[in-house]
Amino acid sequence: MRKAEVHLHGQLAGHLTQDEQGYTFAYTPDYLLIPAAESVSLTLPLRAAPYVERTMLPFFDGLIPEGWLLEVAERNWKLHERDRMSLLLACCRDCIGAVSIHPLETEDDA
Numbered sequence: 001m002r003k004a005e006v007h008l009h010g011q012l013a014g015h016l017t018q019d020e021q022g023y024t025f026a027y028t029p030d031y032l033l034i035p036a037a038e039s040v041s042l043t044l045p046l047r048a049a050p051y052v053e054r055t056m057l058p059f060f061d062g063l064i065p066e067g068w069l070l071e072v073a074e075r076n077w078k079l080h081e082r083d084r085m086s087l088l089l090a091c092c093r094d095c096i097g098a099v100s101i102h103p104l105e106t107e108d109d110a
Contacts, residue, residue, distance in 0.1 A: 002018045002019075005104050012030075014040065021052075022053055023052070025051045041059040043057075055084075065087075
């Protein structure tokens with residue numbers, strides 16, 4: 001299992017998880033209690049129920065670089081273009097825009 005923190009405007013908004021079933025994004029309960037909380041995307045409105053997909057959720061997939069920048073990432077980090085979670089974790093800590101992705105160590109990593 002691989003897990004990432006999803007930050008919006010520098011604040012923890014939720015977690016993105018990849019496991020053998022696919023991908024799950026869930027807002028944190030604390031974030032949902034913030035009166036001025038915003039969704040990370042129009043396609044992921046605020047809700048307590050997690051978003052679950054077999055493939056990478058389109059919003060997060062869209063954060064991954066394309067073209068020559070993707071080639072640089074694949075070459076430098078020895079990542080495969082189909083390993084979307086690894087690319088997201090490696091390349092999206094400092095994205096253009098308000099959302100950033102931060103790797104989170106899980107028990108599987110320890």
